[in-house]
Amino acid sequence: MLSLPDILHICPSTKRLWVAYSGGLDSHVLLHLLAQSDLQLRAIHINHGLNPDADYWAEHCQKVCKALDVPCDIIKVKVEVAARESLEAKARTARYQAILQTITPDDVVLTAQHADDQAETLLLQLLRGSGVAGLAAMPENKGWLVRPLLGYTRAELYQYAQAANLKWIEDSSNADTRFDRNFLRHEIMPRLQQRWASVSHIISRAASHQAEANELIQELAAQDLQQCQGHKADILSLDKLSKFSAARQKNVLRFWIKKLALPSPTTKQLQQIVSNLMTAKADSQPLVSWQGAEIRRYRRNLFAMPNLPPPPSPTKTIKWLVSSPSPRLPLGNLKLTQALPSGTELEIRFRQGGEVIRLNKHQRVVKKLLQAAGLPPWQRQFIPFIYLDNVLVAIPGIAEENGWDIEWITN
Known part of the structure; x- marks a missing residue:
C-alpha cells in the first residue's frame, strides 16, 4: 500500500526537492503524496510542444500545483529529431537538460517511474541485446535523480489516485503501440500478468540483481584499469592488458572508454579492438572508430580519443x-x-x-x-x-x- 512515510524514507535529506510533473497519473500521485509533507517542494513541468494539447497540459499542471500550494516551473523546450533518431530519446534528453539547467547543485529531482516502468525497461534492454549494465535498468538513486516509486506497480498508483479523487492527463500517444515501450505495456505485459500476477515485481527484482552484478563488474574494471593504465589517462598498456582474459579485456576497455566520456562502442566494435588492435603487427597503425570516438595503437599502447579532424594541408x-x-x-x-x-x-x-x-x-x-x-x-x-x-x-x-x-x- 502506497504511504507517505515509505516514500519519505527513500527521499534524500536535502534543502529542496523537485517533482518532475508531467500531469499524468504517476507524477500526480507522487506530487500529491509529497505535498502532504513539510518538505521544501517544487514541481517542474517540461512542455515539449510535441502534442497539440501541450499548452493545455501545462495549464492543468499549474492549476493542480496551485491547489496543492506547490510552486511550479513550466519550461518550454524544442525537440529536434534527425533521421533515424528516436523521438522518445531526444525528448528525454531535452527534458533532462532543461531540468539540470533549472535546479541548483544541492537540489534533488524526484521522478515517478514505478515497478511496471522498470519491468518494461529491462525487457526493452534485453531485446536490444544489452549487457549487465543495461539489464540493471533504472537505479532508484542516481545522485541528483531519485525514483521513490520503483517498489510500487501502476495498479497501486491507480488505486491511490482513485481513493484521493485525483484528476490527471491521459496522453493519447501512450496508447500508440508503434512505440516499443507501448507495445510491451499493452500487448506483452498483460499476457505475462495473466500467467505470473507479480511479473512486474519479479522483473524489477531481476533488475536489482543485475545492478548488484554490475557494481561488482565495475569494481573489477576499476582495479584492472589501475594495473594497465599508461602514463596518461587516455593510454593503456597492451603488455599489461594482454595478461587478462578476453572477458576482462573487454570489461576494462568498456570501463576505460566510458571513464574518458567517449561514446560506448558496440559489441562488434569492442571485439574489433580486442581482435585487430591488440594482435596487430608492431609496425602497423590499426584503427577502430565509431561516431564520436576512436582507438589507435602505437608502441604497445592503446590510445583513445574523439574522432580526429581532417589533417591540415602540408602547404597550409x-x-x-x-x-x-x-x-x-x-x-x-x-x-x-x-x-x-x-x-x-x-x-x-x-x-x-x-x-x-x-x-x-x-x-x-x-x-x-x-x-x-x-x-x-x-x-x-x-x-x-x-x-x-x-x-x-x-x-x-x-x-x-x-x-x-x-x-x-x-x-
Missing part, C-alpha cells in the same frame, strides 16, 4: 602575431610562455617531410626527432612547426632552440 600556413591570442589549430592551440617583442610575427606550418631544425649549432632531421620523442604517427600530421623569418625555430614539446618555449595544448 597560419600567421601569428605574438601579441594576439593563439590562432585556432586543427588539433588544439598554442601557448607562448616566453616574452617576445610585441611586433614579432610567427608563422605556423605543418609537416611536409624532409624538415630540419638547428639545435645546439647542429642540423637535426625532424623525422628522427619525432620518432625519438615517441610522438604517435597520427599526431605528426597535426603538430605545429613554428617559423620565424622563414626558419624553423621550434616544434612544441619536441625541439626548441635558443630558449624558445611554446606549448602545444591538444584538444
Whole structure:
C-alpha cells in the first residue's frame, strides 16, 4: 500500500526537492503524496510542444500545483529529431537538460517511474541485446535523480489516485503501440500478468540483481584499469592488458572508454579492438572508430580519443602575431610562455617531410626527432612547426632552440 512515510524514507535529506510533473497519473500521485509533507517542494513541468494539447497540459499542471500550494516551473523546450533518431530519446534528453539547467547543485529531482516502468525497461534492454549494465535498468538513486516509486506497480498508483479523487492527463500517444515501450505495456505485459500476477515485481527484482552484478563488474574494471593504465589517462598498456582474459579485456576497455566520456562502442566494435588492435603487427597503425570516438595503437599502447579532424594541408600556413591570442589549430592551440617583442610575427606550418631544425649549432632531421620523442604517427600530421623569418625555430614539446618555449595544448 502506497504511504507517505515509505516514500519519505527513500527521499534524500536535502534543502529542496523537485517533482518532475508531467500531469499524468504517476507524477500526480507522487506530487500529491509529497505535498502532504513539510518538505521544501517544487514541481517542474517540461512542455515539449510535441502534442497539440501541450499548452493545455501545462495549464492543468499549474492549476493542480496551485491547489496543492506547490510552486511550479513550466519550461518550454524544442525537440529536434534527425533521421533515424528516436523521438522518445531526444525528448528525454531535452527534458533532462532543461531540468539540470533549472535546479541548483544541492537540489534533488524526484521522478515517478514505478515497478511496471522498470519491468518494461529491462525487457526493452534485453531485446536490444544489452549487457549487465543495461539489464540493471533504472537505479532508484542516481545522485541528483531519485525514483521513490520503483517498489510500487501502476495498479497501486491507480488505486491511490482513485481513493484521493485525483484528476490527471491521459496522453493519447501512450496508447500508440508503434512505440516499443507501448507495445510491451499493452500487448506483452498483460499476457505475462495473466500467467505470473507479480511479473512486474519479479522483473524489477531481476533488475536489482543485475545492478548488484554490475557494481561488482565495475569494481573489477576499476582495479584492472589501475594495473594497465599508461602514463596518461587516455593510454593503456597492451603488455599489461594482454595478461587478462578476453572477458576482462573487454570489461576494462568498456570501463576505460566510458571513464574518458567517449561514446560506448558496440559489441562488434569492442571485439574489433580486442581482435585487430591488440594482435596487430608492431609496425602497423590499426584503427577502430565509431561516431564520436576512436582507438589507435602505437608502441604497445592503446590510445583513445574523439574522432580526429581532417589533417591540415602540408602547404597550409597560419600567421601569428605574438601579441594576439593563439590562432585556432586543427588539433588544439598554442601557448607562448616566453616574452617576445610585441611586433614579432610567427608563422605556423605543418609537416611536409624532409624538415630540419638547428639545435645546439647542429642540423637535426625532424623525422628522427619525432620518432625519438615517441610522438604517435597520427599526431605528426597535426603538430605545429613554428617559423620565424622563414626558419624553423621550434616544434612544441619536441625541439626548441635558443630558449624558445611554446606549448602545444591538444584538444
